[in-house]
């Protein structure tokens with residue numbers, strides 16, 4: 136009888152332990168879900184909404200939406216600027232609009248911070264700024280193709296045949312385009328967005344020649360100033376696309392500082408669209424332009440913070456298009472030799 140009672144007590148204790156363990160697991164899962172919701176929830180390049188982990192973050196760590204600092208999972212406010220973890224978010228979805236500086240301005244004016252436009256350094260060609268948003272310090276420049284038909288054809292073939300294209304799996308199947316990620320020698324940073332990580336290929340010789348041709352049109356005359364990375368996309372026809380997104384990955388620091396992205400289009404003409412993240416009443420929300428073969432475009436300043444862009448599907452369009460977007464990788468991954476400081 137006594138043995139039976141002892142056995143029952145032991146069983147009850149075991150059951151209590153199991154239940155406590157289950158409760159702890161549930162709490163941990165809840166905490167994980169909460170920290171994911173407080174992370175970066177942005178449309179992926181496929182259009183799906185995803186949290187974007189940063190290379191130097193551990194699970195649960197978060198990026199301060201206000202100043203960009205990396206914060207430990209356990210912290211509820213930013214160790215640097217003291218802003219609360221999710222104080223800038225609406226229901227864990229798209230971040231709430233950042234506070235304005237006062238008056239109409241979201242960002243300090245270009246004249247005050249001394250930001251130059253690429254189109255200002257090219258006296259020999261005239262860039263047209265299709266987006267010139269001084270209140271957000273956001274600019275997009277457009278230069279119709281300065282290249283001959285033969286050059287464009289040669290660029291297209293060289294890029295198409297001289298690139299190892301991949302078509303990674305996104306959350307909803309393979310992404311609707313082929314892609315590649317190129318970097319200058321010494322850098323081994325992958326390009327990671329959503330759940331996709333694209334391996335780097337070192338700039339081939341044709342890329343050096345191409346940049347020699349293109350960069351002077353962007354006011355970049357010396358090789359030491361060239362962009363050190365490039366994302367390449369191959370859209371086989373109008374059924375291929377890139378969904379609403381911003382090139383706001385940690386590598387480029389575009390949510391926290393003025394950055395420059397230079398785009399070259401080759402092949403069939405496709406639409407390119409830009410939209411504001413936090414439109415004001417009565418404001419023009421969407422800007423659209425057609426990118427033809429050889430056309431150059433830029434996104435300059437805080438565009439990756441305040442705008443998203445896409446190349447929509449155009450089912451009636453036949454024929455391939457290649458697009459290159461050159462960028463400056465400013466924050467290399469911790470294991471990248473290019474990121475190590477020299478002593």
Ligand SMILES: O=C(O)CCC(=O)C(=O)O
Nearest residue numbers: 366368382407446458460
């Ligand atoms: O194809 C384009 O014009 C845009 C590509 C793009 O947005 C990207 O590679 O991030």
Ligand SMILES: [Fe+2]
Nearest residue numbers: 380381382444
């Ligand atoms: Fe992009």
